[in-house]
Amino acid sequence: MTKLKASILKYWVPMIALLIISIHFILVKTSHLNKWKGGGFGMYSEVHYHFNDLVIDNLNKPLDSLIIEDKNIAHFVINVKRHPNAGNLKKMAEFASKYVSSDTVTIQVWKPVIEAKNSTYSRELINQYQFIKP
Amino acid sequence: MNRLNWSQIKQQLSDRNALGLKLLFIFMVIYIISTGSDHKKIKLFLIVAGLFLVVFLVKKITQPLLWYIFLTILISDLICDYFVRANHHFLLIYITLLIIIFLHNSKLEDLITNIKLLLVIVLLFSGIQKLLSPQFISGDFYYYMINTGSFFKPILNFNQDINDIIISNKAQIAELGILNPNALNTVKLQNVIPNLDIISRVYAWFSIAMELITGLLILWKPKHLFTHILFILLILGIFFTRLENGFMALLAISGIWLTNNYMIRAIYTILTIVFLSLIVTHIGFY
Numbered sequence: 001m002t003k004l005k006a007s008i009l010k011y012w013v014p015m016i017a018l019l020i021i022s023i024h025f026i027l028v029k030t031s032h033l034n035k036w037k038g039g040g041f042g043m044y045s046e047v048h049y050h051f052n053d054l055v056i057d058n059l060n061k062p063l064d065s066l067i068i069e070d071k072n073i074a075h076f077v078i079n080v081k082r083h084p085n086a087g088n089l090k091k092m093a094e095f096a097s098k099y100v101s102s103d104t105v106t107i108q109v110w111k112p113v114i115e116a117k118n119s120t121y122s123r124e125l126i127n128q129y130q131f132i133k134p
Numbered sequence: 135m136n137r138l139n140w141s142q143i144k145q146q147l148s149d150r151n152a153l154g155l156k157l158l159f160i161f162m163v164i165y166i167i168s169t170g171s172d173h174k175k176i177k178l179f180l181i182v183a184g185l186f187l188v189v190f191l192v193k194k195i196t197q198p199l200l201w202y203i204f205l206t207i208l209i210s211d212l213i214c215d216y217f218v219r220a221n222h223h224f225l226l227i228y229i230t231l232l233i234i235i236f237l238h239n240s241k242l243e244d245l246i247t248n249i250k251l252l253l254v255i256v257l258l259f260s261g262i263q264k265l266l267s268p269q270f271i272s273g274d275f276y277y278y279m280i281n282t283g284s285f286f287k288p289i290l291n292f293n294q295d296i297n298d299i300i301i302s303n304k305a306q307i308a309e310l311g312i313l314n315p316n317a318l319n320t321v322k323l324q325n326v327i328p329n330l331d332i333i334s335r336v337y338a339w340f341s342i343a344m345e346l347i348t349g350l351l352i353l354w355k356p357k358h359l360f361t362h363i364l365f366i367l368l369i370l371g372i373f374f375t376r377l378e379n380g381f382m383a384l385l386a387i388s389g390i391w392l393t394n395n396y397m398i399r400a401i402y403t404i405l406t407i408v409f410l411s412l413i414v415t416h417i418g419f420y
Contacts, residue, residue: 010244013231014251020224021259035263037217039224041256042263044376045270047278053315083217110315112307114269114323116277116331121307122320 031085032109032127047112052081053123056096057106066099084109084127093131105131147399151242154390157406158229159195161383162204164413165226168380168420169211177207198237205230221256222381228252229388249391250356256385257349257368264342271342273335280330281323282307285375296326344368352392362398365389369405377418383409 008015017039024040027033034049035042054077056063067074072095080092093105108128114121146153166181184203188195208227212219229249236245264270279285283300290296306321313319327333348368351361366389369382386405393399413420 011248011251013228013235013248014255016231017224017228017252017255021255033217035267036221037219039219039221040263041221041259042267043221043260044275045260045263045267046275047269053311055315079217108315112278114274114278116272116274116334119323119325119331120320121278121310121323122318123310123315125315 027083031083033083033085034081037082047114049082049111050078051112052084052126053110054080054092055108055110056093056100058100058102059096060099060101066096070095070099080107080109086127086129089127089129090131093129097131097133100133103133105133107131143400144396147396147403150390150393150399151245153399153403154387155195155233157387157390157403158233159200161380161387161406161410162226162230164410165380165420166204166207168413169223177211180207196237198234201230201234201237205234220380222384225252225256225381225384229384246391249388250352253385253388253392254349254353257345257352261342261345261349264338264345270338271335273331273333273338276334276337277330278323280334281326283326287377289374290326299324299326341371344371356392357394359395359398362389362393362395366398366401366405373409377412379409379412379418380420383413 020039021041024033024038024042027038028035028040028042034052035045036048054063059066063073063077067077073092076088076092076095080088089107089109093107096107097105106128107130109126110123111126112121113124163181163185166177180203184200187203188197188200192200205227208223208230212223212227229252232245232248232252236242267275269275276285280290281300281303283290283297283304290300303323306323310319310321325331344364345368348361348364351358351364355361365385369385372378372382383406386402386409389402390399393402412418
């Protein structure tokens with residue numbers, strides 16, 4: 001027991017690193033966190049989240065224009081691409097709702113899918129959320 | 135003025151702790167100034183205050199207060215933007231914590247063992263993450279990055295034909311990006327070199343093997359010359375693939391604490407200087 005205590009006191013910094021890595025793995029598994037972030041050393045293990053696509057249905061103007069016009073949306077786009085969990089998707093849907101003509105806001109995040117064998121590039125849905133306007 | 139000679143350089147290289155601390159100090163200043171636009175004013179104020187503290191008051195970088203200032207800046211950055219920070223930001227925090235502990239207890243062996251364990255963790259988990267990624271082990275990740283010009287930039291962009299293919303592939307992907315993904319469209323990419331699918335798969339498995347073997351060797355034989363040759367080759371491999379200067383500099387600085395070999399320490403020092411110069415000149419990433 002004393003030996004264990006001594007080891008913990010001596011090596012608590014690498015232990016914290018392992019704890020942070022464990023949290024990263026849990027977030028990747030349970031809430032779609034991109035592997036590049038969260039201190040899990042998963043950089044370069046998959047295509048960067050920058051290349052993910054964010055789709056919001058029934059916008060009354062293109063998303064690119066909204067990113068220029070609306071600071072909230074501009075700031076939050078990359079957060080949603082990086083971590084498309086329900087909370088972030090809902091927040092983005094709330095920001096975008098005033099630009100959506102329908103009563104519901106459907107928001108999706110897609111990631112690139114590459115097949116080297118067939119030289120193809122396509123996209124796959126990571127997560128989506130439907131927000132009903134209040 | 136003293137002329138620079140080998141014995142002077144050797145003297146600098148002989149104290150791994152002083153050398154590592156000096157390089158880490160320079161890295162820290164450059165990294166904090168280079169990173170993030172958020173909270174830049176308070177960060178710059180603190181770093182300038184810290185530098186004045188070193189130059190005029192304590193005149194040495196072994197003053198713990200200085201490293202507490204660095205740690206405060208790094209941790210507040212992490213708290214504000216946890217999911218934005220790069221993986222080497224986490225590594226830098228861990229190393230700063232170790233330096234602070236060392237400056238209080240002066241146990242160099244503990245510092246070296248902890249840096250070794252951190253490097254092992256970084257390399258093994260980098261390898262494991264790749265091993266767990268179907269996109270990586272299939273070679274699809276490298277295939278995409280190479281065909282869109284994100285890797286081997288200086289080498290590939292030099293050839294006009296390859297450059298044209300990269301531009302065409304990027305244009306195709308951009309066109310697809312405008313379409314609604316629910317239509318499930320697919321585009322066909324052109325290869326910048328023949329048999330890129332096979333080359334990508336082989337390179338993927340080679341990368342995993344390099345990270346895992348180097349990690350295990352650092353754990354098993356941290357001072358051995360072969361371990362450090364492999365570690366340097368790994369750093370150079372990353373350098374030629376993608377200019378991740380900040381991460382590579384931090385790996386090289388960590389390597390200084392592990393080796394007893396002067397020549398290897400000199401190589402780590404030169405690599406660190408190159409990577410730091412690239413950060414300052416905005417070539418590659420910080």
